[in-house]
Amino acid sequence: xxxxxxxxxxxxxxxxxxxxxxxxxxxxxxxxxxxxxxxx
Numbered sequence: 001x002x003x004x005x006x007x008x009x010x011x012x013x014x015x016x017x018x019x020x021x022x023x024x025x026x027x028x029x030x031x032x033x034x035x036x037x038x039x040x
Contacts, residue, residue, distance in 0.1 A: 003028045 004021060008014050008031040021027040 001026065001028050003030065005030045005032055007031075008033050 002025075004027045006014065006017060006021070006029055008018075018029050018031070021029050
């Protein structure tokens with residue numbers, strides 16, 4: 001099985017990418033999330 005790491009923003013586009021990569025392309029997806037501050 002192919003594997004991929006996806007930098008995850010949590011938005012709709014990234015959520016779609018996870019589903020597309022797993023269901024359509026058969027990838028095993030690992031996500032990475034980093035809290036960079038942002039809004040309080």
